[in-house]
Amino acid sequence: xxxxxxxxxxxxxxxxxxxxxxxxxxxxxxxxxxxxxxxxxxxxxxxxxxxxxxxxxxxxxxxxxxxxxxxxxxxxxxxxxxxxxxxxxxxxxxxxxxxxxxxxxxxxxxxxxxxxxxxxxxxxxxxxxxxxxxxxxxxxxxxxxxxxxxxxxxxxxxxxxxxxxxxxxxxxxxxxxxxxxxxxxxxxxxxxxxxxxxxxxxxxxxxxxxxxxxxxxxxxxxxxxxxxxxxxxxxxxxxxxxxxxxxxxxxxxxxxxxxxxxxxxxxxxxxxxxxxxxxxxxxxxxxxxxxxxxxxxxxxxxxxxxxxxxxxxxxxxxxxxxxxxxxxxxxxxxxxxxxxxxxxxxxxxxxxxxxxxxxxxxxxxxxxxxxxxxxx
Numbered sequence: 391x392x393x394x395x396x397x398x399x400x401x402x403x404x405x406x407x408x409x410x411x412x413x414x415x416x417x418x419x420x421x422x423x424x425x426x427x428x429x430x431x432x433x434x435x436x437x438x439x440x441x442x443x444x445x446x447x448x449x450x451x452x453x454x455x456x457x458x459x460x461x462x463x464x465x466x467x468x469x470x471x472x473x474x475x476x477x478x479x480x481x482x483x484x485x486x487x488x489x490x491x492x493x494x495x496x497x498x499x500x501x502x503x504x505x506x507x508x509x510x511x512x513x514x515x516x517x518x519x520x521x522x523x524x525x526x527x528x529x530x531x532x533x534x535x536x537x538x539x540x541x542x543x544x545x546x547x548x549x550x551x552x553x554x555x556x557x558x559x560x561x562x563x564x565x566x567x568x569x570x571x572x573x574x575x576x577x578x579x580x581x582x583x584x585x586x587x588x589x590x591x592x593x594x595x596x597x598x599x600x601x602x603x604x605x606x607x608x609x610x611x612x613x614x615x616x617x618x619x620x621x622x623x624x625x626x627x628x629x630x631x632x633x634x635x636x637x638x639x640x641x642x643x644x645x646x647x648x649x650x651x652x653x654x655x656x657x658x659x660x661x662x663x664x665x666x667x668x669x670x671x672x673x674x675x676x677x678x679x680x681x682x683x684x685x686x687x688x689x690x691x692x693x694x695x696x697x698x699x700x701x702x703x704x705x706x707x708x709x710x711x712x713x714x715x716x717x718x719x720x721x722x723x724x725x726x727x728x729x730x731x732x733x734x735x736x737x738x739x740x741x742x743x744x745x746x747x748x749x750x751x752x753x754x755x756x757x758x759x760x761x762x763x764x765x766x
Contacts, residue, residue: 463713489590511592551679557653581644
């Protein structure tokens, strides 16, 4: 089965403890002169698409952060948005982590340098909502986002997801990688990396949880994951280098524990240069989504809302799918025939069914990682 179909089918149970379906968007159309774009919480409340586009074009700019061009096809998504609406996008810190995104909204609140929107791991989205950093906004197709994968009132909502995978340079070993245990292979000495620091980066955080599942742990007991990396470091295989297209391409990173859509993108980008293989580790089907949110004090509130409408439109969702991710509306788009079948066919197959941790388990895992990862 395709990763997307499997994930969407299971998404309804994601974060059931913290999210719930919210009320339907208002259907009233509001005059553009009466609209406060900093507070309007739906397209109708913002005066409809024509008025929102007009207001966003008048702002003329959108500030984002942590959107590398090679992550989930964001390069094309930003280019196409700018071309369609004539709105300049500035990414103030493409390599920032989820924690840095949230900290930036706090420290730059009310500043013209603040990001208008964020794309963060779900635990960080929940943290941002608790701190009152997000505006309420429900995109047009709000009802197609599964309950349990969005907050009340639209403070944040899942956008795209994938599975934790292992990408590796297959030319270094005759023994194919199948599991986390495979990464103790001496062929990978000084070359096993995570995508960032698990204390503040969603991908690395998820990599540690997946390692726990692959080493006898559970969503309620992730210490085996931390112990696993301690062992990898002790034998000289784990390195504190952030995986990226550059570090993989240079050969510095021989193994990358990361989302499958990123490892598959590296595989395609490095074809002919590095024999990069991608596997879902044996017995581990850890899947998760990222989440969108609009900054409560966004410098460009209309452009921020138009950006969200673009991302959750058929066009935006298909562009995420082109980046090998599982866009949150995929299941509905398959049913109504609006999915791009070419992009869907390119998504890597995954057997098995994902099991999502609860919000309480994610919160507990975050506490354990913050207390113990510095010792690794």
